[in-house]
Structure formats: C-alpha cells, structure tokens
Amino acid sequence: MSIILTIIKREYLVRVRKKSFVVMTLLGPLLMTAFYGLIGWAAIGSISQKNVAVIDQNGQFTGKFKPDEETKYTYLTTAPTQAKTHFVEDGYDALVVIPKAVIEQPKTVQIYAEKSVGGSLKNNIERAVSKQIEVIKLSRSGITQQIIEDAKVNVDAETISLSDQGEKKTSTVMTSIIGGLCAFLIYISVLLYGTQVMRGVLEEKTSRIIEVIISSVKPFQLMMGKIVGVGLVGLTQFMLWIMLTTSLIWGGSAIFGAKMARDAATARMSTTMSAEKAKAIAKASEDPGMMTEFSAALKTLNLTLIITCFLFYFLGGYLLYSSLYGAIGAAVDSETDTQQFMLPVTLPIIACATLAQFIIRDPDGPLAFWMSMIPFTSPIIMMVRIPFGVPAWEIALSMALLVLGFIGTTWLAARIYRVGILMYGKKPTYRELSKWIFYKA
Amino acid sequence: MAILETRHIIKQYAQHRALDDVSLSVPTGQIFGLLGPNGAGKTSLIRIINQITGPDSGEVLFDGKPLGPEHIRHIGYLPEERGLYKKMKVGEQLLYLAQLKGLNERQAMDKLKIWFEKFDIKTWWSKNVEDLSKGMQQKIQFVATVLHQPALLILDEPFSGFDPINANLIRDEILELRQQGTTIIFSTHRMETVEELCDHIALIHQSHKVLDGSKRAIKEQFKTHTYRVEYQGNMGELPAAFATTAVGVTDDGFDRMDINIPPDAAVNDLIRLLLDRVSIRSFGENIPSMNDIFIKAVGKAND
Numbered sequence: 001m002s003i004i005l006t007i008i009k010r011e012y013l014v015r016v017r018k019k020s021f022v023v024m025t026l027l028g029p030l031l032m033t034a035f036y037g038l039i040g041w042a043a044i045g046s047i048s049q050k051n052v053a054v055i056d057q058n059g060q061f062t063g064k065f066k067p068d069e070e071t072k073y074t075y076l077t078t079a080p081t082q083a084k085t086h087f088v089e090d091g092y093d094a095l096v097v098i099p100k101a102v103i104e105q106p107k108t109v110q111i112y113a114e115k116s117v118g119g120s121l122k123n124n125i126e127r128a129v130s131k132q133i134e135v136i137k138l139s140r141s142g143i144t145q146q147i148i149e150d151a152k153v154n155v156d157a158e159t160i161s162l163s164d165q166g167e168k169k170t171s172t173v174m175t176s177i178i179g180g181l182c183a184f185l186i187y188i189s190v191l192l193y194g195t196q197v198m199r200g201v202l203e204e205k206t207s208r209i210i211e212v213i214i215s216s217v218k219p220f221q222l223m224m225g226k227i228v229g230v231g232l233v234g235l236t237q238f239m240l241w242i243m244l245t246t247s248l249i250w251g252g253s254a255i256f257g258a259k260m261a262r263d264a265a266t267a268r269m270s271t272t273m274s275a276e277k278a279k280a281i282a283k284a285s286e287d288p289g290m291m292t293e294f295s296a297a298l299k300t301l302n303l304t305l306i307i308t309c310f311l312f313y314f315l316g317g318y319l320l321y322s323s324l325y326g327a328i329g330a331a332v333d334s335e336t337d338t339q340q341f342m343l344p345v346t347l348p349i350i351a352c353a354t355l356a357q358f359i360i361r362d363p364d365g366p367l368a369f370w371m372s373m374i375p376f377t378s379p380i381i382m383m384v385r386i387p388f389g390v391p392a393w394e395i396a397l398s399m400a401l402l403v404l405g406f407i408g409t410t411w412l413a414a415r416i417y418r419v420g421i422l423m424y425g426k427k428p429t430y431r432e433l434s435k436w437i438f439y440k441a
Numbered sequence: 442m443a444i445l446e447t448r449h450i451i452k453q454y455a456q457h458r459a460l461d462d463v464s465l466s467v468p469t470g471q472i473f474g475l476l477g478p479n480g481a482g483k484t485s486l487i488r489i490i491n492q493i494t495g496p497d498s499g500e501v502l503f504d505g506k507p508l509g510p511e512h513i514r515h516i517g518y519l520p521e522e523r524g525l526y527k528k529m530k531v532g533e534q535l536l537y538l539a540q541l542k543g544l545n546e547r548q549a550m551d552k553l554k555i556w557f558e559k560f561d562i563k564t565w566w567s568k569n570v571e572d573l574s575k576g577m578q579q580k581i582q583f584v585a586t587v588l589h590q591p592a593l594l595i596l597d598e599p600f601s602g603f604d605p606i607n608a609n610l611i612r613d614e615i616l617e618l619r620q621q622g623t624t625i626i627f628s629t630h631r632m633e634t635v636e637e638l639c640d641h642i643a644l645i646h647q648s649h650k651v652l653d654g655s656k657r658a659i660k661e662q663f664k665t666h667t668y669r670v671e672y673q674g675n676m677g678e679l680p681a682a683f684a685t686t687a688v689g690v691t692d693d694g695f696d697r698m699d700i701n702i703p704p705d706a707a708v709n710d711l712i713r714l715l716l717d718r719v720s721i722r723s724f725g726e727n728i729p730s731m732n733d734i735f736i737k738a739v740g741k742a743n744d
Contacts, residue, residue: 006540014529208524212585215491215518216541422493435455 003217004225011200011229016236025237029244037252050121053092055080057100060136065128071121088114096125103133175387176360182310182383185238187353190317190379191346193234194325198338200226201329201421210421219418224410227322234318309386312399317379320406321345327413330420337427352380363388372398375405412437443502444469444593444624445490450499452485459485460496461648467593467626467641472619474639474656475628478739481645483628484521487595490626491518503593514543517591521598521628523582525570532566535585542589549588556584560610575602583611587618594618595626600634612638632732644735646742652734663734666702667727668711671695674719682706683714695722 015021050071055078056062065073076083080097087095094113102108109129111122138148201223204210213222328341352371359368363385372382372390378398382390419436420428428436445467452460459482467473477483488494489501492508501508503515526534532553539549557563560580570578579602587594599615600608615638619625627639635642635656642659644652652659671691676698679685687699696719702711708726715721729737 208522
C-alpha cells in the first residue's frame with residue numbers, strides 16, 4: 001500500500017509543479033470570467049431603446065402603441081414624404097407610416113429605416129399594428145374595450161417538480177444550465193486527464209524507465225498509482241478553478257453592479273434622456289433578475305444530491321476512461337501511433353457531448369434512460385438528467401453499472417498494460433491486443 | 442551455497458519458446474557471467490528473476506525459498522535499455538526509486554549522501570536528468586541500482602555508454618561490491634570483461650543452456666592440449682602423435698609452431714623432444730580465450 005502511495009505522490013507532485021499546470025489553473029478562470037463579462041457587457045448594451053416615429057393617417061392608432069424596454073413611439077403629424085427625408089436627422093431609428101385604409105388593407109403599412117430594420121423591431125411594429133386592427137375590428141362589431149381587457153387572461157406556466165418534500169417551483173432554464181455545466185465538466189476532465197494518463201504511460205515506456213520500475217512494483221500498482229495521482233491533479237485543478245472563478249465573478253459582478261447603478265443614477269438626472277429609457281436602465285439595475293432566479297433555482301434543487309452525484313460520476317467516468325487511455329499508452333511506442341486506438345475510446349464521449357442537448361429537451365425519454373445506464377455514457381448523460389430529478393432506483397442502477405464498468409475496463413486495461421509496456425517495435429493490431437488480454441502473467 | 446537457483450524454466454511466447462528447460466545455480470558472492478548471442482533468451486531469464494514476468498513452468502529459488510514479492514528489495518537490476526524520468530530532478534528521482542525498493546525516505550537520503558560524495562556528484566542533486574550527459578545519466582542509474590544494497594545485483598551490459606575512465610570506476614565499484622558479499626549476475630557480449638571479472642559462467646543459446654560452470658573448469662573443458670613454441674634452429678620431423686599447426690615466423694624473426702599433443706601424453710615428453718632439436722625462446726599452453734569458447738560453444742550448438 002505504501003508503495004502505491006509513493007507512486008501517487010510522485011505522479012501528483014510532478015504534474016502540479018509543472019508550469020503548464022500553473023498557467024492552465026490561472027488562465028482557466030480568467031477565460032471564464034472574460035466570457036461572463038462579455039455576456040454582462042452584451043446585456044447592458046442591448047438595453048438601448050429604439051426610437052420609432054409613427055405617422056398615423058388613419059387616426060385610430062395614435063397613442064395606441066405601448067412603449068417598452070426595446071422601443072418607444074413618437075407620433076408625428078407631418079406628411080410622410082417630408083418625414084421620410086428628415087426622420088434620421090430628427091433622431092428616429094425608424095419611421096412607420098400607417099395609411100388611411102389600413103383596416104381593410106393591412107399590408108399597406110410601411111416601415112422606413114436608414115439601415116435595414118432588425119427582425120425584432122419589425123415584429124414589434126407588426127404585432128402592435130395587427131393588435132390595434134383587431135381591437136378596432138372587434139369594437140366595430142360591438143365588443144367594447146372593457147370586454148377585451150376582461151377577456152385577456154395572462155397565463156404564465158410555472159414548472160413544478162413533484163418530490164417527497166412537496167411541490168417546488170423550478171426554473172427549467174437553470175436546471176438545464178446546472179445539468180449541462182456538470183456534464184461539461186465531466187466531459188472536459190475525462191478527455192483532459194484521461195489523455196494525461198496516456199501520455200504518462202507513454203513517457204515511461206519511451207524513456208525506458210518502465211523496466212526499472214516494474215522490477216520494483218507490480219504493473220497494476222504503477223498503473224493505478226498513475227491513474228489516482230492524475231485524478232487528484234484533476235480534482236485540485238477543479239477546486240482551484242471553482243475558487244478562483246467564483247472570486248473573480250464576485251469581483252466582476254460588484255464592478256458591473258456598481259456601473260449599472262451609476263448608469264441608472266445618471267439616467268434619472270439627465271434631462272435629455274427619455275423617461276422610458278431611464279426607467280428601463282433603473283429597472284435592469286434594480287431587477288434582481290438572473291442572479292435571484294439562479295439562487296432561487298439553486299435553493300429548490302437538491303444540491304447535496306447533485307454534488308454527491310457529480311463527484312461520483314466524475315470519479316467513475318474518469319476511472320473508466322483513464323484506464324483505457326492508460327492501456328492505449330502501453331500498447332504503442334509513440335504519440336502518433338495513439339490515434340488509431342484513441343478514436344473508439346473517444347467516440348462515446350463525443351457522442352455524449354453532441355447528444356446532451358437532446359437529453360436536456362427530453363430528460364426522461366428512452367434515449368436519456370439508456371444512455372444514463374451504459375457506463376461509457378452514463379457519467380455525462382446522468383449528470384445532465386439529475387438536476388431535473390431522476391428516480392432513485394435509476395441512479396442506483398446507473399451507479400452500480402458504472403462501478404462494474406470501471407472494474408471491467410480496469411481489469412482489461414491492466415491485462416493489456418502489463419504486456420504492452422514491455423513491447424517495442426511494431427504497432428499492435430486489435431487482434432494482438434485481444435491476445436494480450438489472455439496471456440498468462 | 443547458491444543465492445539463486447532456477448529449475449527447469451520454460452517460457453513460451455506465442456510463436457517462440459524463449460527459454461527451454463533452463464536450470465542454473467548462481468553461487469553466493471561470485472560474479473556470474475550470463476552469456477549468449479542476441480535473442481538467446483537472456484533478457485527473458487533476467488525478467489523472470491526480476492519477477493517482471495513469470496515462467497510457464499519451472500521454479501526460481503532465492504536463498505532456497507521460492508521467489509516472491511519479499512525478494513524484490515534484495516535484488517538490484519540495471520537493464521540494458523537505460524532510462525530515467527527525463528524531467529525529474531536527480532535527487533528526487535533517486536529517492537523515489539529507492540522508496541519503490543522499500544527504503545524509507547530517511548534511509549534513502551543517508552545512503553544517497555554517501556554515493557553522491559563517492560562519485561563527487563553533489564552538484565547534480567537538483568538538476569533535471571535531461572540536462573545531464575549520457576555518461577552522467579549512466580552513473581545516476583548505477584547508483585539507483587545499488588542504492589538499496591541488494592544481495593543480488595543483475596547488470597545487463599553495465600559498461601555500455603561509459604568512457605574508459607568511468608568504466609574503470611564502475612568496474613572497481615562492482616569488484617568492491619563483490620568484496621562486500623554481493624552476488625552479481627553479469628550479462629554482456631564483451632568477452633574481455635567476462636575474462637577479467639567473472640568467476641562463473643553460463644551460456645544460453647537458442648533458449649537452451651549450452652554451457653555452465655566456473656570459469657576455470659570451462660577453460661579446462663575447452664582446452665585443446667595445444668602448446669606454442671618459439672625457437673631457433675631446425676625442428677625436423679616430429680613424431681606422428683604430435684600434430685603441428687600455425688607454422689610460421691614471429692615479428693622479431695623467430696620460428697613459431699603450435700603443437701597439439703594427445704590428451705594422455707605428458708607435456709614434459711614434448712619439451713624433452715624440443716630441447717634436443719632447437720633452442721627454445723618461449724613455450725606455453727594455448728589457453729582458450731572466452732571469445733574462442735563462446736564462438737566454439739555457439740558454433741557447436743548450431744551444428
């Protein structure tokens with residue numbers, strides 16, 4: 001046992017001390033924060049309101065368009081031909097001309113803009129016009145505005161997941177994000193650290209130190225020591241990433257939050273800025289919005305379950321794949337020869353990554369069920385599903401299968417490994433590999 | 442007393458039998474030369490002794506007990522293909538390898554200090570292995586092999602890669618280790634080192650043991666009862682029992698002749714015969730060199 005610990009210690013320390021580890025550990029959170037910052041910046045930028053001029057020749061539309069965060073409307077009485085030449089200089093983004101006969105010929109509405117009009121602005125205007133036409137037509141047939149208002153019932157469905165502790169409101173978006181994030185982390189770590197195990201084995205083989213080492217320890221001890229050592233490196237890197245990213249995002253949020261509040265304040269004071277815009281910015285800065293929704297969603301999710309499962313599937317998936325990667329490293333002599341064997345091992349991981357989006361849409365479908373049972377795909381797919389709620393028996397079965405899976409692959413890998421590390425020369429074929437499995441020790 | 446004994450070892454690879462009924466006995470405290478052409482099965486045997494692989498049948502005894510994991514720390518192995526972790530510091534690497542052999546960190550440290558002083562390489566401690574020359578790396582590897590003071594040392598071509606000065610240094614260390622009672626199995630192609638160092642020899646050829654015994658006994662076995670004489674004067678005809686070969690002239694102008702006598706004949710009779718005929722400058726027995734023995738034994742096995 002102490003020998004395995006010695007091996008684990010070496011594998012761990014050698015990697016953690018590497019410059020590339022330090023660089024990756026520091027760079028990862030910076031990239032993530034930059035990404036987050038970009039989204040935040042884009043969110044603030046998108047608040048800018050469009051100023052739309054409306055010439056209502058019909059007369060029944062004036063004051064009927066409702067301004068919102070995206071668009072505000074100004075009603076002009078000038079002639080369309082005159083307005084057309086001036087509206088850009090007057091500070092409008094678009095000009096809408098509603099002809100007199102619009103009720104009978106709704107397609108005659110015209111939108112002018114210097115640049116081509118964005119899809120959402122066009123939609124907004126079309127919706128506003130058709131709604132107003134609807135109102136007008138209804139009231140013509142005797143239905144009053146009052147009845148229409150009464151008839152409008154706002155249905156905003158909430159998703160509620162049933163569990164033992166009673167009903168809880170969950171946000172589908174947040175659940176998807178958390179599931180996706182966990183799955184993505186497992187995907188990255190399996191690829192990243194699995195190939196590190198492979199390179200480590202290859203290094204020992206090409207530097208020929210392997211013969212010295214296995215005259216002192218059993219090949220299995222060396223393989224397991226390496227797998228565990230690299231796994232701990234992975235866990236360390238994740239811990240550091242999470243800590244650094246959280247602190248950076250907190251810092252970043254504080255700066256962004258302050259900036260938004262300042263914008264709101266200046267907007268309130270400024271007289272040139274329209275009241276609507278000021279209101280919109282103030283609302284955005286005061287609106288707890290995403291952060292509250294996120295933390296609310298976190299509260300409703302079973303975090304202990306998610307974290308436990310994440311650790312389990314991370315370890316299970318990593319052990320399963322890294323032993324296979326270790327066997328590949330043992331089977332060949334050089335990194336270029338690994339490609340042929342990498343493909344079949346990497347394929348299920350990539351399939352998981354591509355299919356995860358369908359699993360998110362239908363987390364209880366048959367594809368989701370089977371992929372979360374097969375040990376080669378379950379670490380990633382089950383993590384996508386778990387935040388949505390998965391029956392306990394499914395989790396237990398999937399975990400049991402994963403344990404069997406990695407015991408199986410480790411056994412297989414160890415058999416290939418112990419023969420492969422002493423073989424030099426020709427790249428083995430799959431047939432030879434399968435023969436190695438049955439060699440006597 | 443034999444520190445290591447192999448009994449009827451058979452090792453079969455898919456198409457090829459690497460060792461066929463090989464029985465050896467390595468006497469304690471001696472230098473044992475394990476010889477053989479390339480591909481004869483030496484490496485397979487060495488790997489079995491190191492428990493890297495196991496034999497298909499037969500057994501290996503260490504100190505009279507079946508070879509097991511507890512013997513790993515009593516064996517030191519220097520493989521022919523040398524290798525160290527290139528990106529690891531010399532000191533850390535040696536500590537690591539010693540710990541794999543069962544030493545704890547403090548024991549390893551104490552022993553390392555002695556060797557670093559002995560080889561005068563204290564400045565290498567925190568250098569990366571890849572920054573050292575090939576010869577330096579070989580020295581480090583030698584230290585790694587002997588650090589845990591194994592009772593049995595297996596050296597596969599230990600002098601390859603050393604310049605003559607360092608080769609001498611290593612040779613002296615090997616002799617000193619024998620002095621201290623270490624048994625050394627020595628696998629090499631260089632017959633002059635076998636001649637110089639080995640007490641006992643086994644020759645493996647095409648998976649079989651073809652020769653085994655003390656160096657002296659083997660030389661005795663391979664001697665041809667041939668004597669070389671350098672002389673002046675007229676030799677004349679020798680009796681038919683004495684076959685003459687290699688008749689010629691030495692560089693400094695003496696006549697020369699190899700004379701083969703029957704195994705039962707006495708050397709003194711030959712000398713008496715010569716004394717009567719010529720004036721002798723030198724007379725001696727042609728002792729076969731290890732090189733001759735090697736070629737002869739392998740050639741005979743090939744027939």
